[in-house]
Amino acid sequence: xxxxxxxxxxxxxxxxxxxxxxxxxxxxxxxxxxxxxxxxxxxxxxxxxxxxxxxxxxxxxxxxxxxxxxxxxxxxxxxxxxxxxxxxxxxxxxxxxxxxxxxxxxxxxxxxxxxxxxxxxxxxxxxxxxxxxxxxxxxxxxxxxxxxxxxxxxxxxxxxxxxxxxxxxxxxxxxxxxxxxxxxxxxxxxxxxxxxxxxxxxxxxxxxxxxxxxxxxxxxxxxxxxxxxxxxxxxxxxxxxxxxxxxxxxxxxxxxxxxxxxxxx
Numbered sequence: 001x002x003x004x005x006x007x008x009x010x011x012x013x014x015x016x017x018x019x020x021x022x023x024x025x026x027x028x029x030x031x032x033x034x035x036x037x038x039x040x041x042x043x044x045x046x047x048x049x050x051x052x053x054x055x056x057x058x059x060x061x062x063x064x065x066x067x068x069x070x071x072x073x074x075x076x077x078x079x080x081x082x083x084x085x086x087x088x089x090x091x092x093x094x095x096x097x098x099x100x101x102x103x104x105x106x107x108x109x110x111x112x113x114x115x116x117x118x119x120x121x122x123x124x125x126x127x128x129x130x131x132x133x134x135x136x137x138x139x140x141x142x143x144x145x146x147x148x149x150x151x152x153x154x155x156x157x158x159x160x161x162x163x164x165x166x167x168x169x170x171x172x173x174x175x176x177x178x179x180x181x182x183x184x185x186x187x188x189x190x191x192x193x194x195x196x197x198x199x200x201x202x203x204x205x206x207x208x209x210x211x212x213x214x215x216x217x218x219x220x221x222x223x224x225x226x227x228x229x230x231x232x233x234x235x236x237x238x239x240x241x242x243x244x245x246x247x248x249x250x251x252x253x254x255x256x257x258x259x260x261x262x263x264x265x
Contacts, residue, residue: 007133008112010160014137015104018048018144021153022097030093034150035225035258041150042096044143046088049100050081051139055132056107058120065121078252107136124251134167138249142223149225149263157195157216165192165215168222168249169202175246178254184209184239192218209237211244222249224257 022030022045030042039047058065072080088096111129119126127135141164148155169190173183189207192200192215200215211218217231221244228244235241248254 004112004114004116004130004133007130007137007163008108010163011111011133011136011140012108014140014144014160015108017155018045018140018147019101019104021144021147021151025093025151027093029151030096032150034146035262036146037256039146041147042089042093043085044147045096045100046085047081048139048143049088049096049103050084052100052107052136053103055136056103056110058122058132059107059110059114059129062121069121069123111136131167131170134163134170135250137161137163138167138223141219142225142250145220145223145225157219159194159196159198161215161219162194162200164219164222164249165190165200166202168218168247171249172243172247174251175243175248175254178248178252179246181246186239188240188243190218209235209240209243211235211240222247224248224255226263227258227260229260230258230263 022041025041030045031040033040034044036044054065054068057068088099091099111133114120114129116128116130118129120129120132122132137160141161145155147153169188172188176183186209187203187207189203189205189210190201191210191212193213194200194215211233213231213233217226217233220226221228221231221233224247228247233244235244246254
């Protein structure tokens, strides 16, 4: 059992950081293109609203969530996400902002109410609420980064990203699965430097396949918001080096990622 109190507090704080990016935007600002092809700022916030909606449904009404996923099986989750965007993206900015806040707050409250030793249904396998909250941190980090890039904002990351780092280590094999590759049996070692300067380590200390560097850059890598060549993330071992090319902390298609040198930060 993992206590969800800390991750819920950090999820709430990260959501507030994303909210602050768009709270004062004029209507035209919501239509600024982001680095994700075809997605403006409003698409990013609409996507987050949908993700928090279904997370809240999973936590508060698990039977209804299971029925929803069954109904999506015929169209696939990716198409369902695109369909859900249409429900939000045509709203005026003020309405979309209110809807995002409502879905966010409801979803976080529902996750916080689930006992830590209980599983909640999710898209493939049931998850502890702690893990689902960590997945929410990943969504906020990635889509919040897209919004920040669109608006020319440099985000100040904190040690709250440790939840995302741990989640990415847990789901290391998603990148292989997305490309129909067989994940290696060998475990990796991760030694990453937190924004505070602390060292975070995961995996066997004697592993020959190793990943090291900046924890913030590691998060940018696994959310595919920066190319590996632009990041302070290093690999030792052939398998670890290959993984840096395909790393992703989400299921499904990898997307086109970002080009080397696309951002001058």
